[in-house]
Amino acid sequence: MKGKVSFFNLQRGFGKVLDENLKEHFVHNSEVEGNFKVLYEGEEVEFEPKETEKGLNAIKVKRLKKRVRGKIKEYQMTDGWGWIEANSKDYWFHHSQVVGQYGFKKIREGFTVELTPSDDGTRLSAENVVCIDTRNPLDKFAYLGNWDEAINGLTNLAQPEEWDYLDEKTGAHPVLDSYVHQTFIQLVKENKIEYAKFNGIDSYAAFNTGLVTVKQEEIFAYFEINRPPSPTYSYLNLESQKWQFLKFDRESDRIMTHFKERPKLANYFSTPTDLLYDVNRRLIPDFEHIVDDREDRFPDIFKSLSDDQIMERLRSAIESALKRVRRNYKTAIPQFYNGGIQLLLPLCLEKPERADLALVVARENEIYRANTILPLDWAYNNARLLAKPDREWLNP
Missing domain, CATH: 2.40.50.140 (Nucleic acid-binding proteins)
Structure with a gap:
């Protein structure tokens, strides 16, 4: 019998299939033939129907396309x-x-x-x-446990900083959370995660968060070996985490005595001049691409404007931003994204004294090119990887 998948829960490994008469059949991943058990909505399959006390089931499910x-x-x-x-x-x-x-x-x-x-x-x-x-690299590396509580503790341990956007549901700080995860990704690329043995057995791991206490002591993320490994969805055959998060603490913590090497800071750039906007280079905005983003990223008032009106506002805002950079080089704020350095310029679209968006500028050969815009919170997240941004305009 042929049918079409109407629903499938990836985490729990079951779903429903509609047959040609629109009758619903329960399907479990164990009945999907082959090595790939994850069905997707709208997929056509062949199966045998089976009546049970709870209703119709789909068994011996064959996928019609290679996966x-x-x-x-x-x-x-x-x-x-x-x-x-x-x-x-x-x-x-x-x-x-x-x-x-x-x-x-x-x-x-x-x-x-x-x-x-x-x-x-x-x-x-x-x-x-x-x-x-969809686990990010840090989640694959270690079982994080009560991570939100740990992030909150890090805000108290680290030198005071305005980690904006406290999530009222979880009580976590998304900007700080993003900062730690992105720092870990960069450190992995640079092979700067340090490991330690105890009695000849892998026991601890650590990385440098790039944050310091009020007394300028560096703060590290500490991990211990994960025994037994935390469970994963067995039918997906996903790798389990070798480590589990222990705590954020200072270098003076006794765990650090097990490490031969002190964990090093992440390095995002090799040429300091990349962090400064060169006012002698031309800026070429890709207006078509930028305007295409207007529905999601522009202020609500812009939804009622025509493309020509938006273009006029944009040109004026970009010219104003360039004038600000010429007066004060700190106006251009560097951000780290997709493995490279970009610069953020303020776009004041509604009021000249307040930035609504950040224009993303990247050097390309002998010019600068601007292809997109970012909400201020996204821009702040990216900029914070390099340093605490000046709040003159990048103030979400």
């Missing part, structure tokens, strides 16, 4: 496309091919995915992409 597993190798968020590496091959994908609900699709480099391979003769492509492991 492979890989990892997102690259993703250009501003353009909505990227590459997935699977079986030593690179597959191009567009965000529209990523299965997600209500228009929200969480896509990041390093995610483990399953996909349907396609070849149109010009390049390999990925269709019906399902993100089966």
Whole structure:
């Protein structure tokens, strides 16, 4: 019998299939034949119906399209496309091919995915992409336990700083949380995570958070070996975390005595001049791309304006921003994104004394190019990786 998947819960491993007569059949991952058990909404399958006391079940489920597993190798968020590496091959994908609900699709480099391979003769492509492991690198590295409580404790341990946007539901500080995760990613790239043995056995790990106490003592994140490893969804065969988070603490903590090397700071740039805006270079804004972002990122009042009116406001705001940079070089705030340094300029669209958005500027050969805009909280997150930003205008 043929049918179509109407629902599938990735975490719990079950869902529903509608047959050709629109009758609903319960399906469990254990009944899906082959190595890839994650079904996706809208997928066509073949199965055998089975009546049970609780209703109809779908058994011996056969998938009609080949599936492979890989990892997102690259993703250009501003353009909505990227590459997935699977079986030593690179597959191009567009965000529209990523299965997600209500228009929200969480896509990041390093995610483990399953996909349907396609070849149109010009390049390999990925269709019906399902993100089966959306843990970020730190979550894969260690079981974090009560992480929100730990982040709150870090705000008290570290030198006072306005970590904005306290989440009322969790009591956590999203900016600080993002900062720690992104710092870890950079440290992994630089091979700066330090490990220690006790009695010849791997026992501790640590990294430098880049934060300090009021007495300028550096703060480290400490981990201990995770025994037994925390459980994962067995049918997905996801790797378990070798470590578990222990605490944030100073270098003077006794755990540090086990480490031969002191964990080093992350390094985001090699040329200090990259952090400064060169006023002698031309700036070329990609207005078409920037305006395409207006629905989600521009102030509500802009939704009623025509493209021409928005373009006029933008040109005026960009020219004003450049004048501010010429008067004060600190106006251009560096941010770290996608492995490189970019500069943020204030866009004052409604009132000249208040920035509404940040214009993202990147050096390209002999010019600067501006391809997108960011809400101020996003911009602050990216800028904080390098240093505490000046709040003259980047004040979410």
